Amino acid sequence: MIQVSHVSKDFIKYEKGKGLKGLIQGFFNAKKTIYHAVSDISFEIQKGEMVGYIGANGAGKSTTIKMLTGILTPTGGEIKVNGIVPHQDRKANAKTIGVVFGQRTQLWWDLPLVESFSVLKEIYQVSDDDFNERMAFFNDVLHLNEFISSPVRTLSLGQRMRADIAASLLHNPQVLYLDEPTIGLDVQAKQAMRLAIKKMNETFKTTVILTTHDMDDIEDLCSRIMILDHGKIIYDGNLQKIKDTYGIIKTLTLTLSTPFEHHAEFITSFSSDHDITIESNLTQVCIKFNKHHTKVSQLTAWMMHHYEVLDMSIADTDIEDIVASIYEAKVVNV
Amino acid sequence: MTLRPYFAFFKAYFLVYLAYRVQVILWFFTNALEIAFAMLLWAAIYASSSATSLYGFTLVDMLLYQLLMTLTYSLTDMNPIDALLDDFNDGKIAMSLIKPVNYELQIFFQNLGANAFRNVVLLLPMLAIIIGSQLLSKAGVVISLMSILIFIVSVIMGLLINYFVKFIFSNLIFYTEASFGLWQLQAIVISLLAGGIVPLHFFPEVIGNILRLLPFAYIQYIPVMSLMGRIGANELSLALWIQLGWVIVLGLAANLVWRHSIKNMKVNGG
Numbered sequence: 154m155i156q157v158s159h160v161s162k163d164f165i166k167y168e169k170g171k172g173l174k175g176l177i178q179g180f181f182n183a184k185k186t187i188y189h190a191v192s193d194i195s196f197e198i199q200k201g202e203m204v205g206y207i208g209a210n211g212a213g214k215s216t217t218i219k220m221l222t223g224i225l226t227p228t229g230g231e232i233k234v235n236g237i238v239p240h241q242d243r244k245a246n247a248k249t250i251g252v253v254f255g256q257r258t259q260l261w262w263d264l265p266l267v268e269s270f271s272v273l274k275e276i277y278q279v280s281d282d283d284f285n286e287r288m289a290f291f292n293d294v295l296h297l298n299e300f301i302s303s304p305v306r307t308l309s310l311g312q313r314m315r316a317d318i319a320a321s322l323l324h325n326p327q328v329l330y331l332d333e334p335t336i337g338l339d340v341q342a343k344q345a346m347r348l349a350i351k352k353m354n355e356t357f358k359t360t361v362i363l364t365t366h367d368m369d370d371i372e373d374l375c376s377r378i379m380i381l382d383h384g385k386i387i388y389d390g391n392l393q394k395i396k397d398t399y400g401i402i403k404t405l406t407l408t409l410s411t412p413f414e415h416h417a418e419f420i421t422s423f424s425s426d427h428d429i430t431i432e433s434n435l436t437q438v439c440i441k442f443n444k445h446h447t448k449v450s451q452l453t454a455w456m457m458h459h460y461e462v463l464d465m466s467i468a469d470t471d472i473e474d475i476v477a478s479i480y481e482a483k484v485v486n487v
Numbered sequence: 488m489t490l491r492p493y494f495a496f497f498k499a500y501f502l503v504y505l506a507y508r509v510q511v512i513l514w515f516f517t518n519a520l521e522i523a524f525a526m527l528l529w530a531a532i533y534a535s536s537s538a539t540s541l542y543g544f545t546l547v548d549m550l551l552y553q554l555l556m557t558l559t560y561s562l563t564d565m566n567p568i569d570a571l572l573d574d575f576n577d578g579k580i581a582m583s584l585i586k587p588v589n590y591e592l593q594i595f596f597q598n599l600g601a602n603a604f605r606n607v608v609l610l611l612p613m614l615a616i617i618i619g620s621q622l623l624s625k626a627g628v629v630i631s632l633m634s635i636l637i638f639i640v641s642v643i644m645g646l647l648i649n650y651f652v653k654f655i656f657s658n659l660i661f662y663t664e665a666s667f668g669l670w671q672l673q674a675i676v677i678s679l680l681a682g683g684i685v686p687l688h689f690f691p692e693v694i695g696n697i698l699r700l701l702p703f704a705y706i707q708y709i710p711v712m713s714l715m716g717r718i719g720a721n722e723l724s725l726a727l728w729i730q731l732g733w734v735i736v737l738g739l740a741a742n743l744v745w746r747h748s749i750k751n752m753k754v755n756g757g
Contacts, residue, residue: 259585261499
């Protein structure tokens, strides 16, 4: 469905000096620097897959999406989406894709929402029957009718995003690019968005590429993730696998009735687990341990033996921490 | 290729301006004030001169010239610069490029939609003023059906020239990233060279002749002059051919420039 091989994108940046002097200097003799937004990335995505494309700000996620949609021309390498080279045949490619840029809207700001849909209907030449059927479907999932006749500028962010995602799906695209679709939304709106994306994927087998900073989006939607850092893909694979490799550390938090004092004894008792750490602040204790080496029951038994435990909770490492540690390590061995 | 989606853009922008009708009404009054000031100025100039006609223009001719120039300005006004700058500067262009439409045609039809709305609003009062001034003027500039037809054809070509010139300017802005300065420059250059400030007759002959070959004169000046019967039959057909030539040359140039821009585009933001 999507083939990307050895794609790079460089931008030329002109450095401008500081102050008036620098500005004048820059005017006559601007210093050129080449910035590698994306360097030598390759991947393949199958029909119906939902892929999370994650990375820190400036890692090159949006640049990749813009190349896949044909807006930007790659400096090197080859891209094929559904057999089409996007930057060479932008319009043909555009017919088969839907795009949501969370920071922007494809709706007409000053017009009632319904007008935007009728413009899109003409652009994609959607037949009346298809149009009515899909609008009914969107209304079912995204509840558009609540605000369909309001001007877009009066919509709340959550409403606008719902409308935007419907707009991107009106022509039943084969590939859907979502660039931070849940940015700035509240929890409820996020859940509605995710539900909609899931339903579309199930109903129409739409291939979805999703960039986000929200790890809940990824965990909820994607089985495969690609992690991008400084323009390079540092991980491409199964979400569960990375969770198994990096998510082996669990956290046990306890509240005791008296301050914790048996630090040395604790370490000797659990010395077989090299990953174990314990931090305490009076009656609050936080233990991080490797689930393959230490059992929760051992820890709780030990604690209960020495103290009266008032409260406790166990947490898995969330994917956000995992990604953070991958960013730091830069090397992934899975 | 079907034009259906582009009519959708036309309609959408017609409706956008309908949503901002107060702005259009204010625009109308600004124009009316401008005309009034220009008329007062010309009246003062003619009063202080001993001659009743300057460069073959009587005061009445001059007032009619100002009115017709304003009307033609409104008819041929296309403003791709604002849309393009907006799109380039904050990367909004991405939202247009993800659609299976020709961007140049999209902007053209959006502009046409705005133009149509404004002229529907303005045309009637403008025509009333012009016909009124015709009746008042004793010298009487005779406007025939034929000259109106030629005027319409010439205005359509003027609109295209105006659009292409500004489209090319917008792309220069995109290369140089010097938006405000170039915007100011094009506004003044086009207005002066197109005869918006004084008729091209008023320039020294050599300069006037050069200006009459440049595309700017063919936006409003030539249509107005043809309507006022200031161009002889032979000269008129030559002028229309030159106008058509400019439409084609500039249209091709705009297309070439756009192809270059889109290849070298940096999409800002997001």
